[in-house]
Amino acid sequence: MDRMLRALEGASELSDLQQVIETFRDHFRVDHMVYHWVSGGGDQYGCGTYAQDWVQLYLERDFLRIDPVIQGCYQHFHPVDWKRLDWSGRAAREFQREAIAHGVGNQGYSVPLRGPNGQFALFTVSHNCDDETWARFTETHRRDLILIAHYFNQKALELEPDRKPEPAQPLSPREVDAMTLLAMGYSRAQVAQTLSISEHTLRVYVESARFKLGAMNTVHAVARALSRGLIVI
Amino acid sequence: MDRMLRALEGASELSDLQQVIETFRDHFRVDHMVYHWVSGGGDQYGCGTYAQDWVQLYLERDFLRIDPVIQGCYQHFHPVDWKRLDWSGRAAREFQREAIAHGVGNQGYSVPLRGPNGQFALFTVSHNCDDETWARFTETHRRDLILIAHYFNQKALELEPDRKPEPAQPLSPREVDAMTLLAMGYSRAQVAQTLSISEHTLRVYVESARFKLGAMNTVHAVARALSRGLIVI
DNA sequence: CCTGCCCCCGCTATTTCTGGGGAGTGGAAA
DNA sequence: TTTCCACTCCCCAGAAATAGCGGGGGCAGG
Numbered sequence: 037m038d039r040m041l042r043a044l045e046g047a048s049e050l051s052d053l054q055q056v057i058e059t060f061r062d063h064f065r066v067d068h069m070v071y072h073w074v075s076g077g078g079d080q081y082g083c084g085t086y087a088q089d090w091v092q093l094y095l096e097r098d099f100l101r102i103d104p105v106i107q108g109c110y111q112h113f114h115p116v117d118w119k120r121l122d123w124s125g126r127a128a129r130e131f132q133r134e135a136i137a138h139g140v141g142n143q144g145y146s147v148p149l150r151g152p153n154g155q156f157a158l159f160t161v162s163h164n165c166d167d168e169t170w171a172r173f174t175e176t177h178r179r180d181l182i183l184i185a186h187y188f189n190q191k192a193l194e195l196e197p198d199r200k201p202e203p204a205q206p207l208s209p210r211e212v213d214a215m216t217l218l219a220m221g222y223s224r225a226q227v228a229q230t231l232s233i234s235e236h237t238l239r240v241y242v243e244s245a246r247f248k249l250g251a252m253n254t255v256h257a258v259a260r261a262l263s264r265g266l267i268v269i
Numbered sequence: 270m271d272r273m274l275r276a277l278e279g280a281s282e283l284s285d286l287q288q289v290i291e292t293f294r295d296h297f298r299v300d301h302m303v304y305h306w307v308s309g310g311g312d313q314y315g316c317g318t319y320a321q322d323w324v325q326l327y328l329e330r331d332f333l334r335i336d337p338v339i340q341g342c343y344q345h346f347h348p349v350d351w352k353r354l355d356w357s358g359r360a361a362r363e364f365q366r367e368a369i370a371h372g373v374g375n376q377g378y379s380v381p382l383r384g385p386n387g388q389f390a391l392f393t394v395s396h397n398c399d400d401e402t403w404a405r406f407t408e409t410h411r412r413d414l415i416l417i418a419h420y421f422n423q424k425a426l427e428l429e430p431d432r433k434p435e436p437a438q439p440l441s442p443r444e445v446d447a448m449t450l451l452a453m454g455y456s457r458a459q460v461a462q463t464l465s466i467s468e469h470t471l472r473v474y475v476e477s478a479r480f481k482l483g484a485m486n487t488v489h490a491v492a493r494a495l496s497r498g499l500i501v502i
Numbered sequence: 503c504c505t506g507c508c509c510c511c512g513c514t515a516t517t518t519c520t521g522g523g524g525a526g527t528g529g530a531a532a
Numbered sequence: 533t534t535t536c537c538a539c540t541c542c543c544c545a546g547a548a549a550t551a552g553c554g555g556g557g558g559c560a561g562g
Contacts, residue, residue, distance in 0.1 A: 041412075074501060100501070101445060110498030113384040114423045126530080127442075150383035151346040156501065179274075182419055183412055190347045208508060209334065221489030224548075237510050239549085244508095253518095254549075255491050256454030262495050263502055265343060268308055268387050269492060359560080441538055457519070470540050472520080477538090486548095487519080 037063075037180060044187050050195050053188070054083050060184060061085050064177060066163040067141045071188050073157045073196075074106060081196060084160075090138035102127040109148040109158055115182065117174060118144035119167065143170040147185035151193055154263030159185030207266055211245040214238055216267045219258045270296075270413060277420050283428050286421070287316045293417060294318050297410060299396040300374045304421050306390045306429075307339060314429065317393075323371035335360040342381040342391055348415065350407060351377035352400070376403040380418035384426055386496045392418030440478050440499055447474040449500045452491045 040063065044056050053071070061069040070084025080095065093099070100106055108121040123132055136142055141162040149157040161181065163170065174181075207215065210231070217227040224242075228235040242254060249264075251257035261267045273296065277289050286304070294302040303317025313328065326332075333339055341354040356365055369375055377395040384390070394414065396403065407414075440448065443464070450460040461468040475487055482497075484490035494500045 101442065106501070107498065110501070111385050113388075113426050152344050152381075154502075155346075179416055183416060186415055186419075193346050206340075210509070218488050219492035221485035221492075223486065233509090234511060236512060240510080243550085252454035253456065255451050255488050258488050258492055259452035259454075259495055259502060262387060262492055265383075265387055265389060268389070269496060443539065466539085467541060469542060473540080474538095475519095476521085 041183065041187060044184070044191060047191050047195070050083065053191060053195070057084055057188070061161075064161065066161045066173075067139070068160075068162045070160045070162070071157065071185075071192065072160065073155075073192060074100065075156075081192070086140065087138055090135070090140065093134070093138070099131055102131055104128045104131075105144065105146050105158065105160070109146050110156065112148060115145060115147040115174075115178060115185075117170075118146070118162075141165075143167075145170075145174045145181065147182055149185055149189040151189065152265065154265060155193070157189050157192065159188055205248045207245050207248060207261065208241075211241045211248075212261075212267055214241040215245050215258055215261045216269060218242070218254065219262060219267055219269050274416065274420060277417070277424060280424050280428070283316065283425075286424060286428070290317055290421075294394075297394065299394050299406075300372070301393075301395045303393045303395070304390065304418075304425065305393065306388075306425060307333065308389075314425070319373065320371055323368070323373065326367070326371070332364060335364055337361045337364075338377065338379050338391065338393070342379050343389065345381060348378060348380040348407075348411060348418075350403075351379070351395075374398075376400070378403075378407045378414065380415055382418055382422040384422060385498060388426070390422050390425065392421055440481060440494065441474075444474045444478040444481075445494075445500055447471055448478050448491055448494045449502060451475070451487065452495060452500055452502045 040056070040059060043059070044053075047053055047056055057069050057071060061067075068085045070086055071082060072084070073081040080100070082091065094103075104121045104123055105116070105118060108116050123129060141164040143165055144160060144162040146158045146160040149155075149159060151157070159181070163173070165173075213231055214227060217230055218224075222230065224235055224238055228238040231238065242257070245251075245261065246254065246257040249257050249260040249266075251260050258267075262269070273289070273292060276292070277286075280286055280289060290302050290304060294300075301318045303319055304315060305317070306314040308314075313333070315324070327336075337354045337356055337358075338349070338351060341349050356362060374395040374397040376398055377393060379391050379393040382388075382390040382392060392414070396406070398406075446464055447460060450463055451457075455463065457468055457471060461471045464471065475490070478484075478494065479487065479490040482490050482493040482499075484493050491500075495502070
């Protein structure tokens with residue numbers, strides 16, 4: 037375990053990660069181990085041991101949108117056993133059927149990972165076995181998996197230069213206030229009144245924040261501020 | 270270590286966490302160990318071993334805004350040694366001086382923690398010693414600290430009922446598309462074109478999503494959809 | 503001292519969004 | 533089978549957002 041974590045820390049290229057993850061898979065004796073960087077923009081990075089055609093299908097069919105694992109992990113902090121997710125709904129069941137057909141396995145355990153700027157990723161182990169065996173496995177290796185997931189995400193953040201936190205241009209306190217209140221559903225008039233400033237001034241802040249965030253419009257600016265963790269609601 | 274983690278997992282009240290954190294501090298033989306829930310809304314929760322008057326001063330003077338540890342950890346995924354932060358700037362140096370005067374210690378190591386809905390927290394150890402000793406300490410205990418931080422945050426999320434994510438009413442696929450594109454900065458016209466629907470139809474989706482999310486307006490709806498993890502950008 | 507940033511205020515014009523209506527299709531669940 | 537819901541389209545008037553211009557005072561760092 038210690039040796040493998042060190043190997044992970046020593047990785048200097050994305051291809052190293054692939055080797056490391058295969059080593060981990062063999063060590064834990066599971067069918068699959070996958071690291072999956074989740075981004076709505078369509079660009080996704082992942083490495084792991086799923087079959088090539090499953091990965092391709094996943095991307096092509098935009099399964100990101102319906103994958104209950106993604107949905108579920110987004111709402112949780114702790115690792116999630118796939119059994120505890122909501123697989124009702126046609127699309128989800130269809131997806132599950134296809135996943136199993138592609139050898140993903142009937143059991144799974146995913147660790148949600150969150151980084152700066154709203155980065156989100158999953159570290160997943162999946163396997164084919166009965167519920168009891170799986171429960172024992174996850175109980176035994178939970179801590180190891182959390183640590184591995186953590187280090188893996190750290191490496192991925194390091195090695196993917198594009199993903200590095202953009203020189204996060206911080207907002208001024210007043211801008212933060214304005215964006216926060218807007219995100220809370222206040223109209224501009226209400227925000228201005230709450231902050232005790234004129235609506236004109238408020239507009240300057242919103243414009244300024246929009247510019248700093250590189251956003252096209254207010255909605256975009258609020259979305260970016262939120263996902264970069266600049267504001268909290 | 271294992272016994273303490275189990276004690277942490279067994280905690281059922283916020284007061285238990287205080288005991289646990291003191292046990293950890295004694296075990297690691299450091300001056301302080303602190304868990305600090307950071308929320309932009311002004312309400313903060315924390316537990317740890319800092320002197321009472323320091324905590325009060327921190328809250329009163331709104332140090333959250335100038336604390337380089339907060340700023341720095343916000344931008345990083347991996348744990349941060351305080352030495353590597355940016356302590357230039359008058360306010361920061363002043364803050365540091367006051368912190369040391371209140372017995373915080375000259376060395377520190379903070380683990381950033383991120384949960385659903387933009388939750389952000391820090392788990393910090395601080396101590397008074399020379400650089401070399403501290404480097405050895407952090408190197409030795411990094412993994413333990415990450416795990417402890419993780420479990421601590423999990424407990425805090427569990428025990429603070431107000432912080433729990435509300436039961437998310439799911440959006441229809443089309444609504445998800447609409448909200449996602451809006452969050453990505455597209456104008457209504459662009460979204461409609463991208464989805465190959467009329468702008469009128471788009472509006473129905475936005476309205477419908479807004480209703481489901483209990484939002485006052487589009488900005489609010491996008492913010493809620495984002496923070497509830499219904500859309501990913 | 504000057505430069506840059508933050509904070510506050512004003513105007514106009516144009517484009518875009520919002521909040522009400524109503525109406526018809528098809529597929530899925532009950 | 534019937535009932536629901538997602539999906540698509542349409543109109544209109546008023547509200548809100550955007551883009552462009554201008555002004556001033558304060559506080560910090562180089």
